[in-house]
Amino acid sequence: MKALLILLGILKWIGIVLLALLLLILLIVLVVMLSPIKYRLEGEKKAELCGSFGVSWLFGAVKVDGGYTPAEQLKLKVKVLWFTLMGGEEKPKKEKKPKKAKKKAPKKEELKPDLQAAEKVEPKKEEPKAEEKPKVKQQRMEQKQPKTVRRVKLSEIEEKPPTEDTEIVLLEEDDAFFTGEESEEKKGKIPPIVKExxxxxxxxxxxxxxxxxxxxxxxxxxxxxxxxxxxxxxxxxxxxxxxxxxxxxxxxxxxxxxxxxxxxxxxxxxxxxxxxxxxxxxxxxxxxxxxxxxxxxxxxxxxxxxxxxxxxxxx
Known part of the structure; x- marks a missing residue:
């Protein structure tokens, strides 16, 4: 008997929790559906074009504001509750002072020029690339040469006479055009969903x-x-x-x-x-x-x- 009472008590609390969740979901849906999306737009064009706009939803919980001026161009600000997701005033960053680098005194060995090494090293002479230029010119000339075109007289071209099958198809199309009746093949091309x-x-x-x-x-x-x-x-x-x-x-x-x-x-x-x-x-x-x-x-x-x-x- 006690076990049954305990089970009924657990089921009762589960039912209360489910009912509370259902009511909460229903309340959220009603708020979303009945909360108006308010919008405004203001603009003028006198000396220069300028304007502003704003959208708010869920009683001001979601806000989008923006504006345009020739000096500042387009500005946009998106805010959800107390959090700014986009735009807003940027805080100026503090400029860090550059650290002064300590100058090191040069060593005596580094000051002495290496005269012997300078005498041994000789600058490399570049060989003229005269042989490559004519090859490149030949390739360009071959590309620019037009392709040969062979002229053919009209009398040499043989015309193929139309077959009997093509004549029958043309006659069928002409008859369908003048009578207004479509062939069975064309009727079958209409999708069944369109007919429905x-x-x-x-x-x-x-x-x-x-x-x-x-x-x-x-x-x-x-x-x-x-x-x-x-x-x-x-x-x-x-x-x-x-x-x-x-x-x-x-x-x-x-x-x-x-x-x-x-x-x-x-x-x-x-x-x-x-x-x-x-x-x-x-x-x-x-x-x-x-x-x-x-x-x-x-x-x-x-x-x-x-x-x-x-x-x-x-x-």
Missing amino acids: IWSIEDKKGIFQALGKLLKRLIKGILPGDIFVKATVGTGDPTTTGYVLALAGILTAKFGNDIQISPDFTKATAEDVEVKVKGKIVLGKLVWAVLAFVLTKPVRKAIWKMIKFLRNKDKA
């Missing part, structure tokens, strides 16, 4: 679900705050008018945050100022994909393709 995809029913419903998916993805990625101010000219008054009309559509959506002034005289982009802020929630993007997959026509098409692939593997 083409035979899927309710294609209209699949395209509608795909359109909803794209709208949700774009809505989840696009920034919430946009400020654009610029003087724009394309060099063509008509094209500049089109750009101004597009700016008017954006102004109707974002209000006074879009300030585009036209310049009909020249192609230019002056006094540019851009500020963009937004956030991306991974949970929304995953939900959009799941909603697309669980739509009835998409679900049927996926199940049909799985059956086809299983039957193909068995065969």
